Amino acid sequence: xxxxxxxxxxxxxxxxxxxxxxxxxxxxxxxxxxxxxxxxxxxxxxxxxxxxxxxxxxxxxxxxxxxxxxxxxxxxxxxxxxxxxxxxxxxxxxxxxxxxxxxxxxxxxxxxxxxxxxxxxxxxxxxxxxxxxxxxxxxxx
Amino acid sequence: xxxxxxxxxxxxxxxxxxxxxxxxxxxxxxxxxxxxxxxxxxxxxxxxxxxxxxxxxxxxxxxxxxxxxxxxxxxxxxxxxxxxxxxxxxxxxxxxxxxxxxxxxxxxxxxxxxxxxxxxxxxxxxxxxxxxxxxxxxxxx
DNA sequence: CTATCTGCAAAGGTTTTGCGGGCTG
DNA sequence: CAGCCCGCAAAACCTTTGCAGATAG
Numbered sequence: 001x002x003x004x005x006x007x008x009x010x011x012x013x014x015x016x017x018x019x020x021x022x023x024x025x026x027x028x029x030x031x032x033x034x035x036x037x038x039x040x041x042x043x044x045x046x047x048x049x050x051x052x053x054x055x056x057x058x059x060x061x062x063x064x065x066x067x068x069x070x071x072x073x074x075x076x077x078x079x080x081x082x083x084x085x086x087x088x089x090x091x092x093x094x095x096x097x098x099x100x101x102x103x104x105x106x107x108x109x110x111x112x113x114x115x116x117x118x119x120x121x122x123x124x125x126x127x128x129x130x131x132x133x134x135x136x137x138x139x140x141x
Numbered sequence: 142x143x144x145x146x147x148x149x150x151x152x153x154x155x156x157x158x159x160x161x162x163x164x165x166x167x168x169x170x171x172x173x174x175x176x177x178x179x180x181x182x183x184x185x186x187x188x189x190x191x192x193x194x195x196x197x198x199x200x201x202x203x204x205x206x207x208x209x210x211x212x213x214x215x216x217x218x219x220x221x222x223x224x225x226x227x228x229x230x231x232x233x234x235x236x237x238x239x240x241x242x243x244x245x246x247x248x249x250x251x252x253x254x255x256x257x258x259x260x261x262x263x264x265x266x267x268x269x270x271x272x273x274x275x276x277x278x279x280x281x282x
Numbered sequence: 283c284t285a286t287c288t289g290c291a292a293a294g295g296t297t298t299t300g301c302g303g304g305c306t307g
Numbered sequence: 308c309a310g311c312c313c314g315c316a317a318a319a320c321c322t323t324t325g326c327a328g329a330t331a332g
Contacts, residue, residue: 015285015286015287015330015331015332016331017286017287017288017330017331018330019287019288020287036321037321037322038321050288050289051288051289052288052289052290053322054288054289054290054291054322054323054324055287055288055289057321057322057323058287058288058323058324061322061323073214073216073218075214075268077214077320077321078320078321079321079322092257092260092262094262095265101260103256103260105252105253105256107252108249108252108253111246111248111249111252112246112249112271115244115246115249116233116271116273117276119233119242119244120275120276120277121233121235121271121273121274121275121276122273122274122275122276123271123272123273124236124272124273124274125272126269126270126271126272127216127268127269127270128267128268128269128270129267129268129269130253130257130262130264130267131264131265131266131267132257132262132263132264132265133262133263133265134261134262134263135258135261135262135263136261156305156306156307156310156311156312157306158305158306158311158312158313159305160312160313161312177296178296178297179296191313191314192313192314193313193314193315194297195297195298195299195313195314195315195316196312196313196314198296198297198298199298199299199312199313202297202298218295218296219295219296219297220296220297
């Protein structure tokens with residue numbers, strides 16, 4: 001799965017307009033930052049200032065519905081996007097910088113499964129976010 | 142901590158207006174449902190129809206800042222409140238009914254701590270939400 | 283050529299806030 | 308009686324959408 005976002009869009013048969021190509025290109029380089037729409041819009045308009053924010057909203061929604069992007073909502077209340085081409089993972093948010101670190105902890109997943117089953121349920125999806133500060137940066141406690 | 146919400150407010154020195162007493166009373170009976178503001182407003186206006194939704198918003202915010210309430214944001218995008226007088230716990234949301242089940246899994250917490258430490262961070266807070274369906278469709282509480 | 287897409291601006295849903303009058307302590 | 312609080316309505320914030328013109332395939 002090393003295809004570019006553009007290739008995946010074409011593979012899904014999405015009509016590739018100039019605007020969507022620009023947005024796909026920006027996502028290609030920015031998706032590791034989990035950008036929100038405002039951040040995407042800023043980069044997109046550097047490339048083509050005529051693209052509207054409505055188109056960015058419509059495009060990320062389309063890509064999410066096509067299974068190409070994943071929408072995250074962290075504690076800041078805005079939607080943040082990443083590509084859907086990796087294994088399931090959870091997120092650690094660095095409170096000092098806002099940086100998002102992905103992690104995967106199969107043991108935690110297994111414990112969740114076990115617990116939920118015991119409660120008589122079947123997991124559809126879950127989200128785990130850890131908000132943390134670096135150990136060696138200035139501490140407030 | 143079996144104090145009533147009203148008592149906790151008084152203990153914090155909050156000015157107890159008629160509106161705040163009504164809201165505290167509603168929370169007293171409803172906090173296990175993790176109600177959102179709209180739900181609180183509906184019950185509050187049954188008791189006193191002149192109370193405005195702005196006051197409900199202001200009051201839950203005040204109670205949160207006072208450490209009496211905890212604000213949760215589940216996948217529906219609205220803020221939902223519970224009392225802050227219990228142990229830390231996470232949430233399972235029953236997708237078929239919207240019911241919220243609290244659970245506590247010390248093993249998961251321990252694994253989180255270990256992992257975050259390994260990444261060079263210190264946890265400030267975290268949230269874990271599991272969205273699930275009942276295995277067996279007749280479950281009433 | 284036509285169904286789909288775009289930009290614009292208006293509207294949607296949730297939450298906050300400025301104002302002038304009202305109430306608590 | 309001073310200062311905080313209330314109701315109202317407007318605004319803030321993020322996101323969606325109706326419309327009429329533009330464009331991909």
